Amino acid sequence: MINLTKQNHVHILTMESENANAVDLEFLAAMHEALDTIEADGEGHGALVLTGSGKAFSTGLNLPVVSGFTAEQFEHLDTELKKLYGRLVNFPLPTVAAINGHAFAAGAILAMTCDFRVMREDRGWFCMSEVDVGVPIGLEVMAVAKDKLAPSVIRDMILTGKRFSGQDCVASGIAESACSEDNLLNSAIEIAASLAEKERGIFKSLKSTLYSEMAANLGVSS
Numbered sequence: 001m002i003n004l005t006k007q008n009h010v011h012i013l014t015m016e017s018e019n020a021n022a023v024d025l026e027f028l029a030a031m032h033e034a035l036d037t038i039e040a041d042g043e044g045h046g047a048l049v050l051t052g053s054g055k056a057f058s059t060g061l062n063l064p065v066v067s068g069f070t071a072e073q074f075e076h077l078d079t080e081l082k083k084l085y086g087r088l089v090n091f092p093l094p095t096v097a098a099i100n101g102h103a104f105a106a107g108a109i110l111a112m113t114c115d116f117r118v119m120r121e122d123r124g125w126f127c128m129s130e131v132d133v134g135v136p137i138g139l140e141v142m143a144v145a146k147d148k149l150a151p152s153v154i155r156d157m158i159l160t161g162k163r164f165s166g167q168d169c170v171a172s173g174i175a176e177s178a179c180s181e182d183n184l185l186n187s188a189i190e191i192a193a194s195l196a197e198k199e200r201g202i203f204k205s206l207k208s209t210l211y212s213e214m215a216a217n218l219g220v221s222s
Helices: 025-039 071-089 106-112 139-148 151-160 166-172 181-195 200-210 212-217
Strands: 002-007 010-015 047-052 056-058 095-099 102-104 116-120 177-179
Touching: 002 025, 010 025, 010 181, 025 071, 047 056, 047 181, 056 106, 071 106, 071 139, 071 212, 095 106, 095 181, 102 106, 106 139, 116 166, 116 181, 139 151, 139 212, 166 177, 177 181, 200 212
Parallel strands: 010 047, 047 095, 056 102, 095 116, 116 177
Antiparallel strands: 002 010
């Protein structure tokens, strides 16, 4: 489900589930385990690239699974998902999302928790689809989108369900660049490697300050 590799000082976390990297409790547990492994690396430097496999970065919640959850299970899912978002927002290393395909709803937020984003120019949509599927967005999660996106961009994304292509994402400030599938991972690694020599402690301290309000909304302490 999760594949971890390392290229020099850059950790590469690849989501590889068979259901388009959709989010459920099993997925969240695997993500937390992978982040535990990366954080346990004793190097004082490093960076993280988060990407997916196949046609999707992540298509959001695994609806066939979570639609059968009890209220208690869904509350647990919500808690663990916000914990993952908060953990990535405050991650002690530079983070880059290499968006290899569709990033919908919870998957789009997952990409937004990273410091930087690179998206494919030839395939995949970036969108918040809740308005079309009738799902509300909690204040904690909405805070991530509001912090990372320009007001007009988040308005259109949330209220119209607009789908952004790779080039749209660059024009709207969602992503730093868009490139071909062949160049996507290398482009993300290049950004990550350029920041990997930053000292881990000060980088975390600066991120904690920069994202303090967003992290606090997600229940993360500095």
